[in-house]
Amino acid sequence: MTSTDVLFERLAEHRRETEAMSLRTLFENDPQRFARFSVTLDDLLFDYSKTHVTPETIELLAALARAADVEGRRDAMFAGEKINVTEDRAVLHTALRADADAVIRVDGEDVMPEVRAERARAARFADGVRSGALLGATGERFTDVVNIGIGGSDLGPAMAALALAPYVQKGLRGHFVSNVDGAHINDTLRGLDPTRTLFLVASKTFTTQETMANAGAARRWLVGGLGEAAVGAHFAAISTNVEAVEAFGVSAERMFRFWDWVGGRYSIWSAIGLSLMILIGPKNYEAFLGGAREIDEHFRTAPLEENIPALMGLIGIWHRNVCGYDTHAVLPYDQRLARFPAYLQQLDMESNGKSVTLDGAPVKRKTGPIVWGEPGTNGQHAFYQLLHQGTNVVPTDILLGAVPHEHVGDQHAMLIANGLAQGEAFMTGRTTEEAAAILRTAGRNEDEIAALSPHKTFPGGRPTCTLAYRTLDPRTLGRLIALYEHKVFTQGAIWGINSFDQWGVELGKELANRLIPIVKGEAGAENLDASTRGLVAHLQKLRG
Ligand SMILES: O=P(O)(O)OC[C@H]1O[C@H](O)[C@H](O)[C@@H](O)[C@@H]1O
Numbered sequence: 441m442t443s444t445d446v447l448f449e450r451l452a453e454h455r456r457e458t459e460a461m462s463l464r465t466l467f468e469n470d471p472q473r474f475a476r477f478s479v480t481l482d483d484l485l486f487d488y489s490k491t492h493v494t495p496e497t498i499e500l501l502a503a504l505a506r507a508a509d510v511e512g513r514r515d516a517m518f519a520g521e522k523i524n525v526t527e528d529r530a531v532l533h534t535a536l537r538a539d540a541d542a543v544i545r546v547d548g549e550d551v552m553p554e555v556r557a558e559r560a561r562a563a564r565f566a567d568g569v570r571s572g573a574l575l576g577a578t579g580e581r582f583t584d585v586v587n588i589g590i591g592g593s594d595l596g597p598a599m600a601a602l603a604l605a606p607y608v609q610k611g612l613r614g615h616f617v618s619n620v621d622g623a624h625i626n627d628t629l630r631g632l633d634p635t636r637t638l639f640l641v642a643s644k645t646f647t648t649q650e651t652m653a654n655a656g657a658a659r660r661w662l663v664g665g666l667g668e669a670a671v672g673a674h675f676a677a678i679s680t681n682v683e684a685v686e687a688f689g690v691s692a693e694r695m696f697r698f699w700d701w702v703g704g705r706y707s708i709w710s711a712i713g714l715s716l717m718i719l720i721g722p723k724n725y726e727a728f729l730g731g732a733r734e735i736d737e738h739f740r741t742a743p744l745e746e747n748i749p750a751l752m753g754l755i756g757i758w759h760r761n762v763c764g765y766d767t768h769a770v771l772p773y774d775q776r777l778a779r780f781p782a783y784l785q786q787l788d789m790e791s792n793g794k795s796v797t798l799d800g801a802p803v804k805r806k807t808g809p810i811v812w813g814e815p816g817t818n819g820q821h822a823f824y825q826l827l828h829q830g831t832n833v834v835p836t837d838i839l840l841g842a843v844p845h846e847h848v849g850d851q852h853a854m855l856i857a858n859g860l861a862q863g864e865a866f867m868t869g870r871t872t873e874e875a876a877a878i879l880r881t882a883g884r885n886e887d888e889i890a891a892l893s894p895h896k897t898f899p900g901g902r903p904t905c906t907l908a909y910r911t912l913d914p915r916t917l918g919r920l921i922a923l924y925e926h927k928v929f930t931q932g933a934i935w936g937i938n939s940f941d942q943w944g945v946e947l948g949k950e951l952a953n954r955l956i957p958i959v960k961g962e963a964g965a966e967n968l969d970a971s972t973r974g975l976v977a978h979l980q981k982l983r984g
Contacts, residue, residue: 443507444934448805451500451762458494463867463901466494479748481738483842483910484919486748488755490867491835491903492763501754502744504934510750513933514926518740520546520701524940525798531940532699533706533925534736537729537918546701554699562696562711563722565676569638570609570721577670580635586615586628587715588658589642590650592704593678594618595786596921597642597715599779600708600728603917606845607720614719617658620650625657634665634674640715641677644704646684649949655688678711703940705786706925724914731918739926749923752837753930755905759835760931761805769827770813772839773859774912780839781813784924791928791939798938807935808928813837817858828865828898835903838863839920843911862904869900 441449467473467489477489477498493501505511516523520530535544535551536559543550568574572581587597598616601608608614615628629637639662641655662674677690678698685695696711708716709729717725735749744750759765768788770781792808814822816838827834840859844852875896879889907923909916932939957963958976965973 444504444936445804447500447504447507448761451497451504451758454496454500455762458492458497461492463490463492463903466492479746479751481734481748484748484916485906485908486751487906487908488751490863491755491758491905492901493755493758497758498745498751498754501758504757505744505750505754505930508934508936510744510753510930510933514739514929517929518544518736520544520551524701524703524938526938526941526943527700529940530701531703531706532701533703533709534732536698536702536709537732537736537922539733551699551701554697558697558711562714562717563725565694565696566714566717566722566725569718570612575673576635576638577666577673578635580633581611582638583611583636584613584615584632585638585640585715585718586617586632586658587640587642588617588625588651588654589640589678589712590618590648591786591790592707593642593644593648593651593712595705595779595783596708597713599777599783600713600716600917601719602779603776603912604716604720604724604728604914605776607724607914609719609721612719614715616715617654618650620653622657625654625661629658629661634662634670637662637674638718639675641675641679641685641688641690642712642714643678644680644698644702644707644712646677646679646681646688649952676714678714704942705790708921720914728914728918731915731920732922733918734915735919735922735926739922749926750930752905752923752927753934755903756809756835756927756931757934759903760807760809763833763835764806765809765833765835766806767810767812767832767834769819769834769836770811770839771816771819771836771859771862772813773816773855774839774841775815776912777839778815780920781811783921784813785811787921787924788928790942790945792932792935792937793944794932794935794937794939797936803935803937805935807937808931816862817855820858820862824862827902828869833902835905836863836866838904838906840906840908841910841912841916842908845911859906863906865898865900866902866904867900869898869902870896872897 474489477493478485478487517531518534520532522528522530524531530546532544535555538544542552544552569582576582594616601614617625617628639658641651643651659671662670671689672691675690676694677685678696679685680698680700696714698707698710702710709732713725739747739749770784772780788811789808794807795803797803838859840856872893875893876889879892928939958965961980965976
């Protein structure tokens with residue numbers, strides 16, 4: 441047994457000993473509980489007191505992190521070691537937001553001069569679009585920026601552009617096309633004017649089927665409106681694949697590069713963020729990077745017991761591996777974070793949805809949970825019923841911003857009150873006796889009380905972590921994303937998996953490529969399994 445196995449066993453034993461104690465009792469027994477189990481970092485507050493931890497739990501979890509050498513692995517990542525072993529790559533999204541004078545080497549070479557130069561180029565381009573120095577082929581100013589990408593080349597900029605809507609320059613609109621479904625590009629282009637539309641083709645590999653198909657459709661639309669000669673003025677590309685971008689016909693000065701040591705789901709900090717940079721401006725984009733840098737610094741230096749992303753990761757391990765909870769819900773009480781759960785799905789599930797350890801052996805315990813969520817208060821009217829009374833316990837993260845960008849009556853107080861109320865309700869629940877007492881006060885008779893009180897009982901003890909911040913500005917968005925990145929890192933390190941590859945997406949891609957000619961009726965279906973063959977035949981019949 442390894443030292444981590446021993447600690448997992450001790451955690452399991454500790455869970456058995458403490459499970460019976462309700463969250464309510466934990467609070468009653470310890471007036472210091474909130475102070476003990478919360479951490480602040482400037483305006484940011486991470487409250488994990490509404491989870492089933494005791495000082496001993498944290499001690500054991502921190503010991504587990506140390507036994508798994510989370511700190512050593514963290515330092516290896518920041519130092520540019522090739523910790524993505526299956527692709528033989530460094531993992532350096534942190535370099536993209538590092539200090540102005542940082543020196544970070546990959547294979548002995550400082551990558552920072554190129555990082556800075558490429559960001560400066562992107563900023564010049566963004567400024568040109570924003571100021572009108574860069575115009576469309578007919579001399580019009582750009583009003584619409586269409587990012588064409590998918591996965592990490594879409595979710596980050598799309599999520600962030602919505603989150604930072606108050607910072608978007610007046611007269612500029614961002615659009616994000618990802619799905620290979622032609623409806624997506626069609627609906628986006630409808631109503632756009634080619635003379636004022638700028639396309640950014642964002643793809644790390646520049647081979648992704650969906651993106652290449654949508655880029656082709658956009659090019660045809662533009663050529664249809666303005667002619668072939670207009671393409672140069674209306675397209676830019678972001679990629680690590682210089683040759684493929686050139687082959688697509690984008691000139692060198694319209695191409696923005698990044699590097700193989702930036703994973704797709706970690707690429708918002710690279711030129712993949714160009715659409716965001718154009719929309720909110722280079723200065724705000726720098727503040728966004730700066731926010732992430734603050735969290736990098738905190739993650740690198742704070743002791744595990746006071747380290748917010750490490751604690752987020754460790755509490756996630758507690759919930760996943762010790763308590764046995766399968767999913768994790770992220771509930772931002774901040775409408776502009778509506779796409780944040782989707783962004784986190786890729787970040788977390790593509791990183792930690794793995795079944796083998798770094799050396800290829802089967803994992804010994806469950807890895808990444810299913811991550812999901814919707815903004816509050818919307819989710820309350822949809823799936824919270826299950827969160828409160830269902831048979832699955834779902835640990836939640838509740839995100840709360842103290843200061844809104846706009847004041848619409850007292851709606852912000854209502855929003856915050858709802859977020860707080862849900863955390864409280866998940867924790868305390870309502871006993872059958874309490875439910876009965878309420879029914880009695882309401883004048884119900886004893887038969888009705890007996891019949892109804894089980895339905896009105898809330899088990900409680902459902903764990904919540906709360907992240908509170910001043911306001912959803914660029915810096916804070918940067919901090920929030922980086923917190924979750926390092927949370928995911930901490931968990932991957934403890935599970936001993938490679939959080940930075942994504943081989944699990946390949947099989948479906950291969951099979952789709954094989955199926956395209958079959959679906960088009962250009963190849964026979966005889967080698968397919970009976971179900972897929974039957975489906976192809978049915979769809980072909982419907983297509984006529
Ligand atoms: O940026 P691209 O190379 O076009 O890749 C886009 C996305 O597709 C892939 O299938 C990966 O699963 C993602 O990690 C990636 O972000």
